[in-house]
């Protein structure tokens with residue numbers, strides 16, 4: 414096991430003085446340690462491609478390499494700037510990727526991580542990115558050599574790391590219970606929307622909680638859980654609504670809407686009234702450790718208006734759920750509901766495993 418602090422000190426000793434990326438549960442201790450760093454040294458980005466872009470820009474003006482951290486599911490988001498800008502055959506820009514390796518072979522992980530876990534090394538090889546797997550303290554000694562290789566050859570290099578390798582102090586974040594509880598809200602949503610209403614939910618705890626609360630009447634409720642493809646729930650919901658008469662609700666998270674915010678004006682431009690958008694805003698990336706999210710500084714009322722939504726509803730307190738949710742569900746105009754929710758770290762939520770059954774149920778294919 415490797416102490417997060419020692420890993421960070423090692424990187425800093427090797428001339429890395431800027432960290433950026435998208436949070437990941439495997440790297441939770443690493444990003445927890447960076448949390449007190451100022452913006453000039455650490456920035457949480459909207460998506461992994463953006464983080465690679467930042468690393469490229471940093472290098473262009475400082476000649477120093479940046480550490481870009483991500484979960485391997487974010488590798489896809491970063492492929493484009495890696496292979497069409499940073500690659501040796503184009504601008505040849507060094508950087509160090511630190512990748513949380515979910516779904517590594519022989520490890521039992523969730524459905525969405527299985528394929529990505531198997532192809533992570535292959536993807537790096539295809540992109541000509543030299544990498545090492547960090548397993549223990551001894552591997553720390555290999556890092557200077559890897560960074561050296563990246564700097565000398567002016568190319569991205571990578572470290573991949575499995576679960577439970579990077580340790581750290583268990584920081585218990587103070588949880589303010591002033592807003593709405595996610596579970597209470599989802600329960601009300603399931604009660605107030607009829608069974609024909611279909612919900613497309615985003616990655617992480619939101620889908621797992623919806624799954625848990627819908628499970629009693631699994632065959633009656635038709636939900637599509639976006640266990641992977643973070644940030645794409647909006648476009649999936651749009652596609653479903655496009656060819657359906659049913660009411661479709663996109664149940665999204667703040668980290669997720671921000672990851673691919675460009676989809677939002679497209680979503681808002683949908684011109685039938687069977688599609689609705691709900692943002693569960695806890696101002697954090699709760700499912701992977703509660704890291705900061707830039708949503709904290711966004712005024713979603715103003716944003717939703719300029720994205721093209723005709724109505725904005727805000728829900729902040731449990732006692733108003735029924736009233737506001739009813740108005741929102743009945744609204745004929747394309748509407749955006751922002752629900753300010755508490756963070757709760759409910760790691761014990763069930764995992765969604767039988768994904769083909771979920772799809773068949775959603776598409777009403779009976780077997």
Ligand SMILES: Cc1ncc(C[n+]2csc(CCOP(=O)(O)OP(=O)(O)O)c2C)c(N)n1
Pocket residue numbers: 435436437438484486487488490615616617618619641642643665666667668669670695697698699700701706
């Ligand atoms: C492309 C990609 N990058 C990173 C992750 C890891 N990840 C899973 S859930 C999550 C946080 C989602 O945040 P938000 O939408 O605000 O929902 P919350 O967890 O707060 O409920 C992250 C970063 C991922 N699944 N996919």
